[in-house]
Amino acid sequence: MTEPEPVVELTGITKRFPGVVANSDVHLTVRAGEVHAVCGENGAGKSTLMKILYGMQQPDEGTISVGGEVVELRNPQDAIKAGIGMVHQHFMLADNLTVRENVLLGAEGLYGMGRKARATLAELAERTGLRVDPDTLVENLGVADRQRVEIVKVLYRGARIVILDEPTAVLVPQEVDALFETVRSMQADGYTFLFISHKLDEVRAIADEVTVIRRGTTVGTVDPKEVTSRELAEMMVGSELPSPETRESTVTDRPVLRVSDLRLDAEDSERAVLDDVSLTVRAGEIVGIAGVEGNGQTELVETIMGMRKASAGTVELASAGGDLRDITRLGTLARREAGIGYIAEDRHRHGLLLRQPLWSNRILGYQTRPPVSNGRLIDPAAARRDTERVVEEYDVRTPGVEVLAGALSGGNQQKLIVGRELSGEPVLLIAAHPTRGVDVGAQALIWEQMRAARHDGLAVLLVSADLDELIGLSDTIRVMLRGRLVSEADPATVTPTELGSAMTGAGEEAA
């Protein structure tokens, strides 16, 4: 077998933004028909690089050649013409339009809007495993199907080189497997993939070659079959790595959170979203909730936080004296003041104000408490000072506290949130997907902080889709399925595969 021709070659790409160099002297060679992974921490410059390749940004220096010819990609249309398509991490879909409309949009000229378009769409849907009615609104689709719609969109435009930007971040393990199958079968059809990820196991499972980027520049290209995940990770971070394992048990017998028979009815039907959920979290204990997304974890967290009103059941939280107090009727702010810290699952929707500076984000949720407020008035000076402390202690990489939160990378935003939530001296931390979309470095820091807090007696309720994280951090794992806690697993013995099958309900009757 001879080496296939390179289809995409990036040479000496440099891109500067005011104040930062996002990419410097990046080299990347992708061969026809391979799955080429690009790995790096968040903020390492992967996204910028892909935006450059997709024509969304122009490099300051360096050249791009596609199929052996140097091309200039001034906008996504140029990239599409060159046969490059991109599936964005945050889907670029219009919810209120149908699947067909979303695919056709902007490419109406290719096959018209009538029968030919339908036929092409049907064929591509078949190829990518998209099994939905093309006239359904995208709104009604699950995440995995949305992603397929994105892939179909790219293919419809005739792309032969597909960029997948963190495609697995939003998927559960089974969906990831299905996606990989699709990728492999398409690879056999001659498509080339650029796979952006920081989940190393997945990279090793799918990629033929891996290029690692650190601090905006390429560290090297390796064959994933010849390196371990650990070696890859060390290339990304440039140092020795911690693992999620909690060392010794710090569980006490003092309950901090007790949820009894919690029930939440769906808004428009009699169906229960949460059905008789009972659980206890003790001081110094991390209780992990595993489950396929959409099985009630979000609702459980939001009900405990008071963002949704429970239909039945009670939520009790340990007060300063140590005895449990019923907080079922309290509002969210009162619950926070009672000592709950909250890392929301979607930091853009719930955790941060992206268009506000860091210090005013520090105030969010603490507007009634010192040090950022005296109860009535907010104290901006103190907030700035305390934000500086958080930035320092939690290694938030930012030029200063006046920077808008939206300007930070995902990992740094999350570190700020973790710092904020742990600064309020909580007795209970509710962490929903605390390291989602976060790079390895930030992940390690967040794990370390959670472990340290647990050591100091913090109770943690951890919801995560990352099974390694759940198994590594938790003292107890509860599995959630269709709004119920169906089984329990011991993180010391359980494997991700076992957990995964429990999550999908295989062996549900046995449990």
Add this chain to the structure above:
Amino acid sequence: MEKPDPTATTSARRLPGWARGALWAVVAIGVLSTASYLTDMPILTSSDTSQTALRLGLPILLAAIGGLWAERAGVMNIGLEGMMILGTWGSAWGAYYGGVWVGLAAGILFGLLGGLLHAVAVVTFNVNHIVSGVAINLLGLGVAKYLANLVFEPISGNPRESPPVEKFDTYSATFLSDWLGALEDEQRVVLSDVAGLLRGLVTHVSPLAMIALLLVPASYFVLWRTRFGLRLRSCGESPVAAESLGVNVYLHKYIAVAASGGFAGMGGASLVLLEGGADYLENQVNGRGYIGLAAMIFGNYRPSGLLGGAALFGYADGLQLSGGGAAVLALCYGAVLLLAVIVVLQLVRRHWWAAAGGVAGAAVLYWIYWTNDELPSDLIPYTPHFVTIIVLAVAAQRLRVPKAIGQQYRRGEDT
């Protein structure tokens, strides 16, 4: 996945749009003919009423179409009112110097200029949509006043009014109209009512009315069946996604808002150029732009729906003009009947609270009908406004609003 099965919830309401529209039309006619029979008020379904309704509904319809175009592209257009005012002045000016078709063109042009101004502010300079809309309303009023002072005052001697201008000729489908007229006079239950309503729609119809009515299916076709329409709507749903697919969001928004202004200007022209309407008159638009917007929202941002909204408003307005207080009371009675239908529907669907609300509303209306012989004459001209408010309040639940509406969009800016 425990997402509610989408097919299960939608299958019950999977009736195609035209079928549901037809169904509602049948219900409406049924209610009106029953009411006119029970209250002995044939005016409820007379050809006079429907003819006036058509004339009065037109400006609303056109404004609503204008609203549809802008809002589907993601731009809130509160400025419809101002664009209509510009249209009234433009059409009177054009019609005075060049005849009625020139008047129509000038009305559209003036509205379009208003629309372009809104687009410049909202799309290019990212001004808040409401602020810009309100500014255009004030500006439209001011400009029209100023121009009327400058141009009309020397001719008509009155700065608030234009000289008399030419009006559109009207056409009747003579044969059909006579036959329906005969049927109407026979006073047969239901049949005569339908005949009366239809007769009004085929007698003395101006070309402008025909154009306006054709604009409804035309808008549907353009917005939902063409590539341009898909692109335009994508700007209202997700401009970031649209831009990433090579849609020129700015351009489409510009076109949409300019077209929106053009339709509103046409709506203004329909106030001036129709038989039975006034010439240019200060304040003659009188909130119709807002009502058009409301009709469009009531119609769930869809052409068929906004036609219903405009018809409702036009009908209420036509009725109070041709029938006065007694007719409005009869309409109350009709509303009670309609609510009864709705309550039954809600009971079947097991929406207890909605049903209870319906019963309460029906009780209040019936009480009004029962205790009054005559409504205060000061209030009667506002019948359509009341109707609009009530209908909006009741209907505002399940709206599918364009997702990116009112958002400021800047090219290349993430999230």
